[in-house]
Amino acid sequence: MSLIVQKYGGTSVGDLARIRHVAERVARYRDQGHQVVVVVSAMSGETNRLDALGKELVSRPDSREMDVLLAAGEQVSIALLSMALIARGVPARSFLGFQVPVRTDDAFGRARIEEIDTQSLMAAVREGIVPVIAGFQGVASDDSVTTLGRGGSDTSAVAVAAALKADECEICTDVDGVYTADPRVEPRARRLDTITFEEMLELASLGSKVLHPRSVEFAGKYQVPLRVLSTFVEAGGTLITMESETMEQPLVSGIAHTRDEAKLTISGVPDVPGVASRILGPVSAANIEVDMIVQNTGADGLTDFTFTVKRSDFDKARELLAPVQSSLKARSLSGDDGIAKVSVVGVGMRSHAGVATRVFDALARENINILMISTSEIKISVVIAERYMELAVRTLHSEFGLEQAVPA
């Protein structure tokens, strides 16, 4: 008998039929002798609806009240799922953030979990009751309702699993696991049976929108075995594991990509200290997220400074940079909003040189020009023209033999 925490996302509880299906799925695990604790998101679209309602009412909604508003979404879904379980003959009980309680700091809209009291949850589990916990929400020390930010339900689930010392935390979603690449881009992409936390982190933050990065970080820190699997299809999913020294690691685990990138370059800037912050200062002050940053200094002592932003932030960033260009007396300001980023991720590349060379060679063979490069210990990212993105993903997927199952 294991204690399993199952998290169901918005799509999994998106309508009444799906809620009934989730109740069936929970019942099946329970019939197999497992103890199940459930964490639920709001029904799909509901958080967006409430968010839009608040922002339509006033231009800058109070952050405390915004959390009260948004938390109503999960309140509805836990009540419905509990009802469905009880009607199905499975004793269940909903838990709002304050009822667990899930203690957080008071950073509304992006609260961090500080402590999860397990007493009431474990009392329910011991009585054979399935606790159905509202994800995404918690309660501050003054009893204010807080929310953890987008994707926060994943973090809730992992935190509950860590606090309960659960045997596994299942993230039940609309995909059946983590793939070596996006199957819509590379049809030969293969589902991974396992992946390490570090790889998952790189994949998640690079745009494989399976798991919220914070939840992966949290799971790694507290060593919670985490599994991504489908609510709707019976399959093993992908287990996210600690890196084992004895385990043979594949060189590369997957190829991630993000469209919707844009880059901005200020050329011919005098290379003096403080230039980077004068360029990026106004951009980050406007809450524009900067991803890759590259700086090259030529023989003339002038430097070219390039960085990438989300495409939706491109025009605004460009406007902000115009006065910076003139005040720095830089030669030119240019931009490109037709780019994409492709990344090769794998813990195996730590101990193997030559992965970067293989990436560059493979892309060169297809005449794909690399605009920017950024590397970390377990990842190599290149920025290329967006029109080459699919070709680059398939080329690299094939280069590292990802379509073949790893030998056992």
Added chain:
Amino acid sequence: MSLIVQKYGGTSVGDLARIRHVAERVARYRDQGHQVVVVVSAMSGETNRLDALGKELVSRPDSREMDVLLAAGEQVSIALLSMALIARGVPARSFLGFQVPVRTDDAFGRARIEEIDTQSLMAAVREGIVPVIAGFQGVASDDSVTTLGRGGSDTSAVAVAAALKADECEICTDVDGVYTADPRVEPRARRLDTITFEEMLELASLGSKVLHPRSVEFAGKYQVPLRVLSTFVEAGGTLITMESETMEQPLVSGIAHTRDEAKLTISGVPDVPGVASRILGPVSAANIEVDMIVQNTGADGLTDFTFTVKRSDFDKARELLAPVQSSLKARSLSGDDGIAKVSVVGVGMRSHAGVATRVFDALARENINILMISTSEIKISVVIAERYMELAVRTLHSEFGLEQAVPA
């Protein structure tokens, strides 16, 4: 400076424009130097939507979880109103049931308020913050969310006003007060400046759907000055007061009516003890509400037993009575679902005989046949054919001179 509790119903916060209007209204009271505490219902239609969602999911939803579901409606409206107030420059803070806390028993769906802790509310008021409290909801001793049943927000408001010893509890709604009759039936109906709690109770339970009877009872018990007035129109509304011995009471305060009534008669029943309970037992066991009951015994020792139910319960009640009729060997079972009830209400009739006679005479002059009569200390109700209802209301309104303002 007074401390005023204002309750806004679902129509008053039915859309974002109305929520902004309510924020303006609260701000105006505050600018006049009053301390304001607000109690809010769910946006109109929202409680019904959530209720339908739960009942579509499972045929008999768990009552604890139903309360979790329904309570989400008020959570949305308090967050929105607080945001609107803050954006308007009025410091405000939403309070869910558990945050006040509003302590109730654990009778889900029809919980009773046991205690309201005023500490956090008064702390907010002292800091100049407007507390915006979720009506309709509370929290049981085990921290379960509870709801007070339909119309419960009125009760919440009165209970909060009683606990805070507020100077007045305003029920802000879509009508501007209590009228001597329904203005849609009697255009000459006049808004009452004052009415006693007892009269209000009779009028509310007779179908003047202005205030929930429980809230009126509560206000009477704790002597909370209660005022019904419009959220949208500036006017004094109707103040509900204690009966004063020195105050000259009008003979009759108003004429109430209910359509949608039906009556059932079992004739020729042997008049032996226990007959009434054998007839009404199955009806009340089926949760059908019985209103008026009349029994006449003739010279032959046989009795006729008549009672009224809501029209929507008529067919079901009739079915339930068929086996009762045969087991009692009663002569016949008949029914009429085309009736209405008209009631004359006034504390003044306590000390004046002859009101009943005037009612019967006035109706007789219009050839309106009375089918049933029921009286209490401050009310006389008659059941008539539904088609005479409007005529009966206008006749009685005029008979007691209600179109004329009471001399000061």
